[in-house]
Amino acid sequence: xxxxxxxxxxxxxxxxxxxxxTTAAAVVHxxxxxxxxxxxxxxxxxxxxxSVTNPVYSANVTENGLIFTTDPTExxxxxxxxxxxxxxxxxxxxxLYGGSSPTPNAFTLLASCTGSQIxxxxxxxxxxxxxxxxxxxxxxxxxxxxxxELYVWEGNTYANYAExxxxxxxxxxxxxxxxxxxxGFYPAVALTGMPDILVGAxxxxxxxxxAVGGAFGLLLRLARGRTSTTKS
Numbered sequence: 244x245x246x247x248x249x250x251x252x253x254x255x256x257x258x259x260x261x262x263x264x265t266t267a268a269a270v271v272h273x274x275x276x277x278x279x280x281x282x283x284x285x286x287x288x289x290x291x292x293x294s295v296t297n298p299v300y301s302a303n304v305t306e307n308g309l310i311f312t313t314d315p316t317e318x319x320x321x322x323x324x325x326x327x328x329x330x331x332x333x334x335x336x337x338x339l340y341g342g343s344s345p346t347p348n349a350f351t352l353l354a355s356c357t358g359s360q361i362x363x364x365x366x367x368x369x370x371x372x373x374x375x376x377x378x379x380x381x382x383x384x385x386x387x388x389x390x391x392e393l394y395v396w397e398g399n400t401y402a403n404y405a406e407x408x409x410x411x412x413x414x415x416x417x418x419x420x421x422x423x424x425x426x427g428f429y430p431a432v433a434l435t436g437m438p439d440i441l442v443g444a445x446x447x448x449x450x451x452x453x454a455v456g457g458a459f460g461l462l463l464r465l466a467r468g469r470t471s472t473t474k475s
Contacts, residue, residue, distance in 0.1 A: 273379075273384075273385045273426045273427055274379040274380060274381065274382075274383050274384070274385060274426055275343075275379070275380045275383035275384060275385055275386065275387050275389045275424030275425065275426045276376075276377035276378060276379050276380070276385070276424055276425045276426045276430075276431040276432070277341070277353075277377065277378055277380060277389060277391065277422060277424055277425070277431055277432055277433075277434065278373075278375070278377055278378075278425075278430075278431040278432060278433045278434070279339065279354055279371070279372070279373035279375055279378060279434075280371070280372045280373065280433040280434060281308070281309065281310075281370050281371060281372075281433065281434040281435075281437060282367070282370040282371070282372045282433075283307075283433055283435070284307040284308055284309055284370070284433075284434070284435065284437070285298065285307050285309075286298035286300075286301075286304055286307065286308055286309035286311075286330075286369065286439055287304070287307075288301065288303055288304045288305070288306075288307070289303075291303035291304060292304045292439065296325060297325040297326065297327065297328055298325075298328070298330065298369070299311070299327070299328070299329050300329055300439050300441045301439055302438075302439070304438055304439040305420075305438045306420075306435060306436050306437070306438065307435055307437075308417070308437045308438040308439040308440060309330060309368075309369035309370065309439060309440075310330070310331045310335070310369045310370070310371075310395055310415075310439075310440045310442065311329045311330055311331060311369065311439060311440065311441050311442065312329060312330075312331040312397065312413060312415075312441070312442040312443070313329070313413070313441065313442070313443040313444070314397060314413045314442070314443075314444075316333075317331055317332060317333045317335075317397055317413070317442075318330065318331070318332060319331065319332030319368035319369070320332075324368045325368075328368065330368040330369035331368065331369055331395075331397070331442060332368045332369075333397070333398075334358050334397070334398050334399055335358075335371075335395055335396065335397050335398065335442070336355070336356060336357045336358055336395070336396050336397075336398070336399055336401070336407075337355065337356055337371060337393060337394060337395045337396075338352060338354075338355035338393075338394045338403065338404055339352075339353045339354050339355065339378075339391060339392070339393050339394075340352055340353060340391065340392045340393075340394075341353050341380045341389055341390060341391040341392070342380065342381065342382060342383070342389070342390055343380065343381070343382035343383040343384070343387075343389060343390070344382075344390060345390040345419050345421070346390075347392060347419055350390075350392060351380075351381050353378050353380065353391075354373070354375075354378055355403075356371070356373065357399050357401075357402060358398065358399025375431075376431065377425060377426075377430065377431025378431070379426070380424060383424060383426075384426075385424065385425070385426025385427035385429070386423075386424060386425065386426055386427055386429055387424060388421050388422070388423060388424070389421070389422055389423075389424045390419055390420070390421055390422070391417075391419070391420055391421075391422050391434070391436070391437070392416060392417055392418065392419050392420070393416060393417045393434070393437060393440065394414070394415075394416045394417075395414065395415050395416065395440055395442050396408070396412055396413065396414035396415075396442070397412060397413040397414070397442060398412070400412070404416070408445050411444060411445055412444070412445075413442045413443055413444055414442060414443075414445065415440045415441050415442040415443060416440065417437050417438055417440050418438070420436045420437050420438060421436050422434060422435065422436035422437070423435070423436065
């Protein structure tokens with residue numbers, strides 16, 4: 244026995260087109276998404292960041308950046324990494340803020356991880372990777388440029404960047420950087436727009452200023468809310 248499906252009428256076709264268009268619009272016009280991942284970055288820009296096999300910190304590296312430290316006990320070069328490398332090679336914590344415009348005061352905490360473990364593999368030195376499908380940037384549009392700021396501090400002793408800085412621990416941040424985003428029909432984009440970060444001990448004056456509350460606004464913004472993610 245054969246069964247035949249009636250051809251869609253003009254009204255049915257119109258409803259199908261509307262349904263498809265509505266779904267497509269919802270997907271395409273969603274928020275921009277970024278991946279919590281800089282593991283594909285090289286940290287090298289026209290030789291200013293050393294070499295691919297032995298990258299060193301350089302302020303000239305304004306994209307595809309890695310994480311470095313001035314702490315000799317935390318450097319990958321002292322832990323089996325590339326000779327002389329200043330890449331960070333032990334536990335570190337991070338917090339990523341972002342928004343749709345380059346205005347830090349309007350940024351939202353997108354994700355954070357305290358004590359993210361660097362695996363004993365040279366490919367992971369100076370990098371972090373969180374296996375998520377992507378994090379949406381509030382107020383942004385899919386596949387548009389978003390603006391991010393990454394804060395890093397050593398170890399897992401302090402709950403946030405402000406506490407680490409106030410205690411005089413090694414810490415550093417990227418400043419605001421632009422990054423492409425995914426969303427819609429496209430996957431989340433990794434942190435390819437981030438510059439090199441140098442994690443170092445704060446200047447004594449900065450620590451004292453934080454201690455007396457001179458940077459209260461920074462403390463308030465960095466300490467608000469925390470979004471936990473899985474460890475690398």
